[in-house]
Amino acid sequence: MNTRWPKTIPVAGRRVRLIFIELDETYGQYKHDQKIIEINKAIPDGDKLITIRHELMEASLLLSGVGFSERYEQEPIVRCMEEIFFPAWDAFLKRITKANV
Numbered sequence: 001m002n003t004r005w006p007k008t009i010p011v012a013g014r015r016v017r018l019i020f021i022e023l024d025e026t027y028g029q030y031k032h033d034q035k036i037i038e039i040n041k042a043i044p045d046g047d048k049l050i051t052i053r054h055e056l057m058e059a060s061l062l063l064s065g066v067g068f069s070e071r072y073e074q075e076p077i078v079r080c081m082e083e084i085f086f087p088a089w090d091a092f093l094k095r096i097t098k099a100n101v
Contacts (some may be wrong), residue, residue, distance in 0.1 A: 004099040007079035009037070009056060012063040024058065025081045027051040030058040032067075034069045049096075053089060 008015040016030075020041035025030070028039045028051040037055040039048050060099045061067035 003048070003096065005048075006095045006099070009052075009059075009088060009092050011056065011059050012094045014063060016046070016056075016059050020048075028055045030055040030062070030094065032062045035059075052092070055093070056089060057081070057085055060088065 005018060005020070007019075008017055010016075014035060017034075017036045018039065019036060020039050022042065023040040024039060026040065027043055027047060028037065030037050035061065037052065039051055039055070043051065058067070060080055061077070064076075064084055066072065066076050066080050069076070
């Protein structure tokens with residue numbers, strides 16, 4: 001079964017585009033300046049989902065500003081994950097479930 005993926009993921013009030021392309025040496029990447037998550041279209045759907053989650057965490061950290069800190073502190077990262085990442089991830093999973101029922 002081919003999973004139907006949303007074209008965007010809302011993160012911290014921004015729309016991050018989700019695209020599937022050929023990537024040579026990586027499963028995925030987040031391009032902050034363009035607000036794009038690129039996923040290697042050749043990997044299995046299960047790996048795509050985990051890679052999307054990974055790239056979504058990177059997007060959350062950069063959009064919150066935490067990713068630009070000279071040093072990471074635990075509390076800001078935890079709050080970023082609680083307030084930005086997990087709500088975006090949960091909404092994304094609901095959209096996938098709804099689109100693939």
